[in-house]
Amino acid sequence: MEPNKVSVVVPIYKVEKYLNRCVDSIINQTYSHLEIILINDGSPDKSGTIAEEYAKLDNRIKVIHKENGGLSDARNFGVQYVTGDFTLFVDSDDWIEVNMITELVHNSLKFKADVVQSAFYYAHQDHLLFDNRFYQKDDPPIILDNEALMAELVMNERVKNFAWGKLYKTEIIRDIPFKKGVLFEDVFWAHLVMKRVKTYLILHQPLCYYFQRGDSIVSDYSPRNLDIIKGLKERQIFIEEFYKNLSNESYKVLLKTIFIHYNLLLVNRKKDPKGTNKKELQIYIKKNYVKFINAAEKDNNLKKQLLLFSIHPYFNILFLFFRKLLRKFKIVPTPLGLEKINL
Structure with a gap:
């Protein structure tokens, strides 16, 4: 029944x-x-x-x-x-x-x-x-x-x-x-x-x-993808009001997402020809720098990214590039991946 x-x-x-x-x-x-x-x-x-x-x-x-x-x-x-x-x-x-x-x-x-x-x-x-x-x-x-x-x-x-x-x-x-x-x-x-x-x-x-369709976020990227950051900003306000103890974790997720989309905008320069969206992201990080640095206090990689980004966004990109290189040559450990099942 x-x-x-x-x-x-x-x-x-x-x-x-x-x-x-x-x-x-x-x-x-x-x-x-x-x-x-x-x-x-x-x-x-x-x-x-x-x-x-x-x-x-x-x-x-x-x-x-x-x-x-x-x-x-x-x-x-x-x-x-x-x-x-x-x-x-x-x-x-x-x-x-x-x-x-x-x-x-x-x-x-x-x-x-x-x-x-x-x-x-x-x-x-x-x-x-x-x-x-x-x-x-x-x-x-x-x-x-x-x-x-x-x-x-x-x-x-x-x-x-x-x-x-x-x-x-x-x-x-x-x-x-x-x-x-x-x-x-x-x-x-x-x-x-x-x-x-x-x-x-x-x-x-x-x-x-x-x-998972064939088109990737890199090839199919547009400024509309920045809606995810708008959503996370809305959620941050909600978290501050109802779950204050989760504020730092929420700021960390927001910061990581901003870095990802800043880099995607760089790769897709033609989609943001005047760099307006990149500037807005930079301004937001600068305006909330103290909150972000406090949130990243126990996350060394994220803290380094934020410090480098605040000097110049390209320094953060260089950091990510060299970290990827080190992982490729197994000088630093690669994060755990997902289990693959062939069909």
Whole structure:
């Protein structure tokens, strides 16, 4: 008997190549008490037609067509139609294991968890990657209270900011919309949801596949990618107000992200021809230098980067280059990588 309905929300846009794989993985779940909400976000390809064909075959599927408004708008639209006790977000180029929802619901009920997170694979065309730096696949579940959860969310290692890969009690998320018109929308959303969570459960068995498309962030980079920094700045204000003890860790994540995007802007000079975005990042670091240096006090590498960057950003780049060189020749240790599984 499956008394708890699960609503699966799937935003759809230009995914005709991947949509069958995604929807098939949902309709074939061992947990059958599902409501599958497919939101066609004004997709110009055949995605909407494919979705309608599925709806004819499975009465659990609702197809909603709307004008294009982006991923956040599509998710928000879909949540309006949710009637399930639990909600699961699945991106339309990803897919899930046949027993994923059974496992998530079972463990949510067993541990009385507000949110259950599963491990996942980074799925490439010819191989999978699994993050085994912290946990092994057969490790027992981990329970986090609210304080521990927020600490993990800020670090973004064991608990990612991703909305997908997690089963939520619907009552927790229903009135927290995703921010529209931004990239990295999950960064703006996750901390607001997690503040409401009393019990968070981490499962280590990988139950979903996060598809990695061929285009890289370097080749496809644009100033819109800086939205992630806007999201982290918003979160910093939130952390200062509600979780003051996590302020330094939050500033560290923000600083590391700024350095990454400053370097990406350098590589993609044509996308920032007047250097306006780079200057804004420099000004922000200068304005908050004391906070950043305090946050980086126990992180020697980050502290060096900040000191060098404050002299000139190119000094930081030289530091990173030489560190990479030293790692290549095994003079300094290489950070642990991910487990690779060939297909």
